[in-house]
């Protein structure tokens with residue numbers, strides 16, 4: 001602008017100095033020439049100004065896109081942007097590095113990083129994202145250019161460009177090391193459990209076996225503790241304990257290979273209490289079943305395991321109460337979509353220092369040769385595999401309530417016959 005003003009001022013000076021005496025027509029042409037010159041000058045200036053602004057904006061845009069590219073490339077996660085047809089439109093350096101592709105090779109390819117067996121899973125995740133729920137931290141597998149599959153954790157997010165076209169943003173992290181560590185930990189846990197099992201088994205079987213051998217030796221020499229009959233009965237009871245122990249161990253190790261189908265909880269409880277009634281009657285234990293409103297309520301469970309679960313809890317209650325004691329089984333709705341079964345006894349209760357240990361395998365407060373200490377460990381395994389839980393509410397010398405919670409089965413839910 002100031003250049004235009006300067007030119008106009010100069011023009012005015014020259015005109016006054018040299019062209020003042022010219023005739024009217026010449027002066028007229030001079031004015032026209034001045035007008036054209038000024039307009040052209042202004043037009044040039046405007047064009048130059050616009051061009052300069054545009055260049056600056058372009059430079060800023062270039063810098064900004066370079067910055068975004070650098071941010072994308074500095075991300076440690078592999079990032080792929082693909083469209084509905086799985087065609088990759090953008091990827092970062094981490095993605096090329098993770099999947100073993102050279103720069104630019106992934107662009108335009110149709111998600112070659114998804115193993116064929118994971119294609120359906122990706123389609124399901126895409127449908128979920130389309131419905132508005134991003135898929136976060138999904139553990140799955142991807143494959144490299146050489147076809148090697150590996151474990152990853154990925155998030156799939158929706159992405160829309162300014163033209164409103166729909167894309168998917170896959171952000172992936174390599175979790176091979178994490179999975180390896182997890183497996184090592186699991187292995188260590190298994191070995192520790194095996195060690196504990198071996199120690200517990202040896203401890204539990206050693207005492208009855210030693211006493212049986214001692215008794216047999218004495219009987220062979222004709223020495224009896226009581227009568228022959230009484231000693232034989234003692235031998236039999238020790239053998240029965242060993243048999244019970246081995247059966248419990250088998251149950252414990254077999255956990256996980258069950259056939260699940262919808263089971264009626266009330267019917268299962270009635271069957272188990274019916275089975276236990278001779279023992280309860282022998283101890284004159286009163287049993288009350290309060291299954292009001294739960295008739296027909298079902299859970300997805302393995303029948304044998306569900307029976308074993310209630311058998312374990314009822315046996316513990318029966319062991320805890322003295323003669324003439326009472327056990328009350330109540331059944332009712334729990335939090336949403338769950339059923340609650342309470343087995344309450346008025347027995348010896350559980351001391352507070354004992355309570356934290358009752359689920360440990362081989363933990364028992366019963367005299368040697370009677371309790372295996374595997375009952376509640378089995379019960380907690382069963383519940384874990386059925387998505388349930390158990391907690392104990394106990395007051396020493398007043399009684400204990402075992403509260404079992406199980407997810408309800410609904411017609412529309414998972415189908416029956418599932419193997420877990």
Ligand SMILES: Nc1ncnc2c1ncn2[C@@H]1O[C@H](COP(=O)(O)OP(=O)(O)OP(=O)(O)O)[C@@H](O)[C@H]1O
Pocket residue numbers: 248312316317320345347348349350354358359363364365366370371372373374375376377400
């Ligand atoms: N209802 C209860 N009342 C009092 N103590 C209980 C009750 N239920 C469990 N316990 C305590 O928990 C311990 C562990 O129970 P668990 O069923 O695992 O083994 P156990 O009953 O000792 O042996 P087994 O089940 O082979 O007879 C018991 O020894 C007992 O001390």
Ligand SMILES: [Mg+2]
Pocket residue numbers: 312315316375376
């Ligand atoms: Mg028990």
